[in-house]
Amino acid sequence: MKIAIVGAGPAGLYFALLAKKHQPQHSIEVYEQNPADATYGWGVVFSDIGLNFLREADPEFFREFTAHHERCDYMEVVHQGTHVQIGGNHFSRTSRIDMLRTLQTACERLGIQVHYGRRIEDVNALRAQVDMLVAADGGNSAIRTQFAEHFRPSFERRRNKFAWYGTRQLFHPVSLIFKQTPHGVFIAHSYQYSPGLSTFLIEVDPDTWSRAGLDRASEDESRAYCAQVFREELGCHELMTNRSLWFEANIVKNEQWTHQNIVLLGDALRTVHFSLGSGTRMAMQDAIALHRGLVEHPDDVQAAFAAFEHERRPASTTFQASASRSLDWYERVGDIMHLNPLAFAYHYMRRTGQVSHEDLARRDPYFTAACEAAGVAQAAQSNATA
Numbered sequence: 094m095k096i097a098i099v100g101a102g103p104a105g106l107y108f109a110l111l112a113k114k115h116q117p118q119h120s121i122e123v124y125e126q127n128p129a130d131a132t133y134g135w136g137v138v139f140s141d142i143g144l145n146f147l148r149e150a151d152p153e154f155f156r157e158f159t160a161h162h163e164r165c166d167y168m169e170v171v172h173q174g175t176h177v178q179i180g181g182n183h184f185s186r187t188s189r190i191d192m193l194r195t196l197q198t199a200c201e202r203l204g205i206q207v208h209y210g211r212r213i214e215d216v217n218a219l220r221a222q223v224d225m226l227v228a229a230d231g232g233n234s235a236i237r238t239q240f241a242e243h244f245r246p247s248f249e250r251r252r253n254k255f256a257w258y259g260t261r262q263l264f265h266p267v268s269l270i271f272k273q274t275p276h277g278v279f280i281a282h283s284y285q286y287s288p289g290l291s292t293f294l295i296e297v298d299p300d301t302w303s304r305a306g307l308d309r310a311s312e313d314e315s316r317a318y319c320a321q322v323f324r325e326e327l328g329c330h331e332l333m334t335n336r337s338l339w340f341e342a343n344i345v346k347n348e349q350w351t352h353q354n355i356v357l358l359g360d361a362l363r364t365v366h367f368s369l370g371s372g373t374r375m376a377m378q379d380a381i382a383l384h385r386g387l388v389e390h391p392d393d394v395q396a397a398f399a400a401f402e403h404e405r406r407p408a409s410t411t412f413q414a415s416a417s418r419s420l421d422w423y424e425r426v427g428d429i430m431h432l433n434p435l436a437f438a439y440h441y442m443r444r445t446g447q448v449s450h451e452d453l454a455r456r457d458p459y460f461t462a463a464c465e466a467a468g469v470a471q472a473a474q475s476n477a478t479a
């Protein structure tokens with residue numbers, strides 16, 4: 094089969110790698126608008142349980158992929174200056190550029206041609222030359238827009254503002270830091286992803302953002318302001334910028350996942366929110382499912398697409414629903430800032446409705462025992478049933 098992939102992010106590259114490695118008869122070319130070393134942001138975080146799928150799909154690549162990951166098996170919720178640790182939460186972190194380099198190297202080894210600096214403007218000419226066209230062109234997918242009447246995408250722009258910084262302060266556990274300021278609540282999602290760097294993603298609601306004057310601030314003024322808000326946690330370290338502009342989450346869904354010989358993959362297909370750290374994982378799981386569809390139906394594009402959608406649609410829908418509840422929680426966090434640190438951390442852990450008290454007890458029985466002893470779990474239960 095002749096396959097063209099638009100977009101050399103994790104979805105496009107991982108699909109290229111799996112398809113070529115396990116079915117070398119396919120001819121695969123990848124088109125990427127940026128140069129090979131372009132990236133935004135700092136680190137990427139995966140939940141470690143979420144990485145089992147990579148081990149199963151390709152154990153050899155899994156070893157390569159995770160060789161330099163930073164790991165930690167607990168997280169911290171920092172509220173009112175108190176650090177509440179919750180065990181049994183395994184996270185694996187790496188820099189986004191290293192992750193992409195590992196994928197690029199593995200693709201090169203297999204002889205896959207990746208055309209960097211090639212933006213596909215009109216996909217019609219390309220799709221006429223191939224059997225399958227994979228639109229892995231990210232959250233702003235131009236291919237999805239070109240065929241919008243077929244894919245029928247919907248968009249939900251969420252209200253909170255985000256800015257993506259790095260810092261040399263090392264946050265060994267994934268740390269969620271909540272700060273009440275005179276203008277409102279600021280949240281930092283922080284984690285170490287390399288021996289010397291941490292990601293520090295700031296989230297703030299739009300009213301707090303405007304009251305703090307950040308609607309009028311330059312990139313550097315915003316950086317300095319946020320560093321001041323989190324001075325206690327950052328210690329003597331500063332925040333660093335890398336196109337750290339304020340943005341809002343745009344949640345994308347598509348009614349149709351395929352059109353003729355085109356299939357949407359990764360963020361082009363659906364975005365989840367990084368409050369669950371799972372965009373990259375979902376993109377790579379899509380790649381695995383499409384690869385499996387192709388293994389089952391090596392000569393039948395439509396059957397391969399149907400198998401892909403059959404495997405991924407339920408998981409994708411469930412996940413987007415819990416990501417949406419997580420977003421709601423962050424957007425309404427101001428209402429529960431009065432809770433004591435333990436009650437607050439418990440509330441956080443149960444925010445998506447997917448994690449029961451028993452699930453939490455399996456992860457960290459000390460945490461749930463402390464919550465029970467303080468009456469936190471019972472209070473949350475009666476609020477939920479009220």
Ligand SMILES: Cc1cc2nc3c(=O)[nH]c(=O)nc-3n(C[C@H](O)[C@H](O)[C@H](O)COP(=O)(O)OP(=O)(O)OC[C@H]3O[C@@H](n4cnc5c(N)ncnc54)[C@H](O)[C@@H]3O)c2cc1C
Pocket residue numbers: 099100101102103104105124125126127134136137138139211212213214229230231232234235257358359360361367370371372373374376
């Ligand atoms: C601020 C922020 C923080 C995030 N944090 C995390 C995190 O901690 N953990 C996590 O798992 N995920 C995180 N994500 C999400 C993650 O980055 C994405 O979900 C993931 O990269 C999706 O992979 P993808 O391959 O589908 O798309 P992308 O990585 O967006 O790749 C798409 C590629 O297509 C290329 N392209 C687009 N249009 C064209 C065209 N017309 N022609 C050629 N090339 C084109 C782009 O240049 C890009 O390289 C975060 C996202 C953001 C915005």
